[in-house]
Amino acid sequence: MSHHIIQSHGLCYTYPDGNKALREISFLITHGESVAIIGANGAGKSTLLMHLNGHIIPQTGTLRIGDYPVSKETAHHIRRSVGMVFQDSDDQLFMPTVFDDVAFGPLNLDFPHEEVEERVRKTLETVGVLHLINRPTHRLSGGEKRTVAIATVLSMTxxxxxxxxxxxxxxxxxxxxxxxxxxxxxxxxxxxxxxxDMVFDLCERTIIMNEGAIIADGNSSDILNNKELLKKSGLEKPLRLQGCPVCGTEE
Amino acid sequence: MLLPFNCEDIISKIESTLFNLGYMDLLSYQDTPVHRLDSRIKLIVTLCFLLTVISFDRYEISMLIPFIFYPIYIIASANLPVAYLFKKVLYVSPFALMIGIFNPFFDDKIIITVFGIGITGGWVSFFSIMLRFVLTVTTVLALIGCTGFNNICYAMNRLGAPKVFSIQLMFLYRYIFVLAEETARVVRARNLRSFNGKGKGVKIYGAIAGSLLIRTINRAQRIHYAMICRGFNGDIKIFKSNNPGVADIAFFIIWIFLFIVFRIFNVPELIGGSVLRLIQ
Known part of the structure; x- marks a missing residue:
């Protein structure tokens, strides 16, 4: 299933102010993989994410999402297959009600209205918040907002x-x-x-970024147990893997 | 904890404004026959109501009185809190007062005599303005309370109002909550670090306004990005609601008919006349 593959080769990006955000990024993510990208603030994580749905076009190097190389011309196709969930749900939920927000994507994909309605209901049911369907987005709690934000993306399958x-x-x-x-x-x-800790639960693979470059890419449990590597990247072991401060046990 | 003077005030003011905005929202989530009506029908009937009320001669009072039935009907059957709406009407009343207050001075021709006391045209037109003001503002507030701001925007859109206009209003309403919360946070942060009246000058307000503006622009950029991610290409598509049902059409016909009757016939005079005839 080549259309779910993400392949980056020698990806570089320099911001107009000269800040080198990405340096020679190369990786291959295959279908169904769950990959965590970790790194200190300013390591280039967000810049990389913005490449993944064609918001930023690669300056040098190539990035392929499925069958398409990321470029201005293919951005439309790429956004169709890459769902982006933002950090601040208030940015993502811009429509007045939960229904309208979840329907926004499918409507833009020109689905007939009956199908849009069905999709909205089905997606909200999947994420377990069907009861919020007619609520205005600004009245949701933080957790609800995040869940609905994921639904808005899922509704575009x-x-x-x-x-x-x-x-x-x-x-x-x-x-x-x-x-x-x-x-x-x-x-x-x-x-x-x-x-x-979430990475430990959710992702079998972890990529560590440091100053715009990938410094480690591998099995999550190996990487998250590597104290030296984590320290070098401005990170710490997940709390669960650290010693207990009460009974004083070492790791 | 000792808080700098006055800071609680400002925060609570912003928060109560937010709460008030949200309260109108809450009112519109009720489930009453009036809430269930098609928002386009409610909007059209309300517009007809406003136009008819405004269309009267400036000395008209008695013919305006029957129009009070429309807001009363909406408020009663949509279960809206009368005291709350009345307070809102009072808040904006100074504007109407300013418009009408000089009439009694300029127009001192006596046009009616009640129990031997002559009443000038100025006072009559002043009361007429105030009556119209109360009628129109109450009705618009009742419309928002039984429909919800967003639904009114949608209705405008469906009735052919320019999309730019209705979408702008919608976004304004969506993000006013976010902006107000952000402002409250910034003001709180400033208050907690201002002492002895220092740090509360106008200069600081300029800086705060500037930083809020920049934050808003940044947020707008992120929102635009979020929209693009979901296939936005310059045109916001809005989900179509169902066509008006029997209840909607009945509501429309009955009220429009009543407005026409109230506009053509002086109903209070007719009722008064027939009561007099009965007594005689």
Missing amino acids: PDILVMDEPTSSLDPRSRRRLIELLKTFHHTKIIATHDL
Whole structure:
């Protein structure tokens, strides 16, 4: 199934102010993989994510999403297959009600209205918030907003889900619920995050970025246990893998 | 905890404004026959109501009185809180007062005499303005309360209002909550670091306004990005609602008929006349 593959080769990007955000990024993500992209602030995670749906066009190097190379001409096709979930749900939920917001994508894809309605209901049911369908988006709680934001993307039936900090500013219960929900998806998932405990639960593979370059790419449990590597990238072991501060056990 | 002087005030003011905006929203989620009516029908009937009320002669009072039935009907059957709406009407009343207050001085021709006391045209037209003001503002508030701001935007759109206009209003309404919350946070942050009246000058307000503007622009950029991600290409498509049903058409016909009757016949005079005849 070549259309779910993401392949990057020698990807570089320099911002107009001279800031080198990406340096020679190369990776291959295959269908159904769940990959975490971690790294300190300013490591280039967001810039990379913006490449993944054609918001930024590669300056040098190539990036292929499925059958298409990312370019201005193919951006439309790429956005159809890559669903992007934003860090701030208020940016993503711009329509007045949950229904309108989830219907926004399918309407733009020119589905007939009956099907749009069916899709909206089905997606909201999948993520377990069908009861919010007629609620205005600004009246949702943080956890609800995040869930609806994911629904807005799912309603377009993307093959690949790209998420920027999906668990940030969620309370523990909402966070747990979100992780359980994401576990049920069979999409290819790319998650940029600082929540390494979530990575441990959700992603079998982890890519570490540092100053715009990939410094590690491999099995999550290996990488998340490598104290030196994490320290070098401005990160720490997931709390679960650290020693217990109460009983004083070492790792 | 000791808070700098006055800061609670500003925060609570912003928050209560937000709450008030949200309260109108809450009212519109009720499920009553009036709430269930098609929003386009409600909008058209309300517009007809406004036009008819405005169309009267400036000395008209008695013919305006029957029109009170429309807002009363909406408020009663949509279960809207009368005291709350009345307060809102009072808030904006200074504007109407300013328009009408000089009439009694300029127009001092006596046009009616009640119990031997002459009433000048100025006072009559002043009361007429105030009556019209109360009628129109109450009705518009009742419309928002029983329909919801967003649905009114949709209705405008469906009735052929320019999309730019209705979409702008919709976005304005969506993000006013976000902006207000952001402002409240910035103001709170400033208050917590201002002491002895220092840090509360006009200069600071300029800086705050500037930073809010930049944040807004950044957010607008992110929203645009989010829209593009979901296939936006310059045209916002809106989900079509169903066509008006029997209840909608009945509501429309009955009220429009009543407005025409109230506009052509002086109903209070007719009723008064027939009561007098009965007594005689």
